[in-house]
Amino acid sequence: MPLLLRRVDDRLIHGQVVVGWGRPLALQFIVLVDDEVATNAWEQELYRMAVPAGMEVIFSGVGDAAARLAAWNTDPRAGALLTGDIDTMAALYHADRATVGSINLGGIHHRPGRTERLPYLYLSDDELTRLRALEREGLRVTAQDVPTAAPVALGAIR
Amino acid sequence: MSELLRGVVVAHGAVAAAMVDAAEQISGVTGALTPVSNTGCDRGALEQRVVEAVGAAPAVVFVDMAAGSCLTAVLRQLRPRDDVRVVTGVNLAMLLDFVFHRSLPAVDAAARAAATGGTAIRIP
Numbered sequence: 001m002p003l004l005l006r007r008v009d010d011r012l013i014h015g016q017v018v019v020g021w022g023r024p025l026a027l028q029f030i031v032l033v034d035d036e037v038a039t040n041a042w043e044q045e046l047y048r049m050a051v052p053a054g055m056e057v058i059f060s061g062v063g064d065a066a067a068r069l070a071a072w073n074t075d076p077r078a079g080a081l082l083t084g085d086i087d088t089m090a091a092l093y094h095a096d097r098a099t100v101g102s103i104n105l106g107g108i109h110h111r112p113g114r115t116e117r118l119p120y121l122y123l124s125d126d127e128l129t130r131l132r133a134l135e136r137e138g139l140r141v142t143a144q145d146v147p148t149a150a151p152v153a154l155g156a157i158r
Numbered sequence: 159m160s161e162l163l164r165g166v167v168v169a170h171g172a173v174a175a176a177m178v179d180a181a182e183q184i185s186g187v188t189g190a191l192t193p194v195s196n197t198g199c200d201r202g203a204l205e206q207r208v209v210e211a212v213g214a215a216p217a218v219v220f221v222d223m224a225a226g227s228c229l230t231a232v233l234r235q236l237r238p239r240d241d242v243r244v245v246t247g248v249n250l251a252m253l254l255d256f257v258f259h260r261s262l263p264a265v266d267a268a269a270r271a272a273a274t275g276g277t278a279i280r281i282p
Contacts, residue, residue, distance in 0.1 A: 010200040011227040015170070046233060050225030084201070109200035 003031075003073050005080035006100055008089050009107040012037070012082060013047045013057065016106065020146040021080065022055065028077035029056040033065040033092065034084050062088055066095030073099040086127055093139050102140035104151075105131075117157045120145040128157065162260040163267055165191040166211045167248055168232055169222035172197075181253040190257045196228050204231040216241040216264045218256060218271065220248035243268035251278030 004025045009017060012032060021027065030051065037043050038061040048057050060068065069092060072079055081100070083089045086108070093100040107120050114122035121143050123131070131154055135141050141154040167174040174193035182188050192211045196204050208231050212219060219236060221229045224246040236242045243264045245252065252275030259267050 011196075012201075012230075014225075014227040014230075015223070042237075043230070043234070046225065046230055109203065110198050111200055111203055 001074075001076055001078060003079050003081050003099065005082075005104060006089070006092075006102065007080060007082050007104040007106045008084070008086055009082060010084050010109055011107055012084050013050045015050075016146055017080070017082065018051050018055070022051070024147050025080070026078050027055060027080050029058060029072075029075070029079045031058045031060060031065065031072055031079065031081045032083075033060050033062060033081065033088055035061045035088075038064075062091050065092060069096040069099040086131065090130070090134055090139075093134065093137075097138065100139070102142070105141065105143040106145055118143055118145075118152060121157070123157075161215055162190070163256075163262070163264055164213065164215055164217040165220065165253070165256050165260070166194060166208070166217055167191055167220045167253070168194040168196070168208060168211075168228045169248065170196055170226075170228065173222055177248065177250060177253060180250055181257060184250070185254055185257050187257040190260060191253060196231070201227070201231060201234075204228070205235045208232055209235050212236065212242060218242070218264050218268045219244045220253065220256075220271070221246045222248055245272045245275070247275060249275045249278055251275050 005021055013030060038059045044059050051057055089103055105121055108122055110122045113124045117123050131141055135154055142151040144151040167178055174195055178191045178193040181191060194207050194211045219232050219242060221232055221244060229246060232244055241264055245268050252271040255274035256267055256271045259270055
């Protein structure tokens with residue numbers, strides 16, 4: 001079954017992911033691609049505590065993930081791919097464009113240099129430019145924090 | 159007399175501010191609790207808010223959920239500190255217990271608050 005969600009969310013595994021998306025999509029596994037978390041056992045345990053019984057969390061660094069994307073995309077279970085930043089998702093897209101053909105910007109929050117584009121989406125001008133470049137390469141980019149909200153096309157984000 | 163414990167409430171949205179306000183109204187004790195919201199900030203910014211709210215003195219940090227962005231931020235920053243204890247599942251009962259036991263060591267104040275908060279969960 002193809003991965004049902006490919007999401008950039010700087011809070012990683014949290015309520016919106018587990019409850020907001022996890023329930024309606026009936027997610028059975030989440031792949032969290034983050035080089036830092038992939039080497040931190042206690043932080044992995046913290047994220048495992050955030051998911052219900054029966055939902056597997058797979059932790060991976062970017063390099064390992066790039067080689068396993070196709071396998072996750074054909075896993076018979078319902079799954080989601082999650083990264084904490086745009087660059088990581090872009091690396092995965094470049095590694096396997098067929099698997100990561102569209103992405104969801106679900107939560108990128110304020111930090112100095114970023115501007116509010118949507119209540120849950122803050123991007124610097126450079127980040128917006130890079131996303132537009134990725135879309136020109138063929139990646140479909142939409143913003144949507146929860147499934148009950150309407151997706152916003154990247155072209156509508158200023 | 160040693161410095162009284164600081165209490166910090168970390169929660170989603172406006173929950174922390176509302177709980178601190180309610181605890182102050184009920185107890186009459188003001189300034190003992192500091193609210194921190196995760197609204198509008200990424201992981202790094204939330205961790206910074208937590209660090210600034212806790213400061214360098216002994217403290218008990220109350221978190222809304224036993225998992226999620228608030229707990230992650232708190233533990234990533236405060237796990238190495240022996241003088242800080244974290245209690246999850248914050249409710250008013252535990253905050254009210256805490257504000258009257260701030261002269262205890264953090265470990266004892268946290269244990270009391272957690273027990274009181276747990277007792278307050280009932281199906282009457």
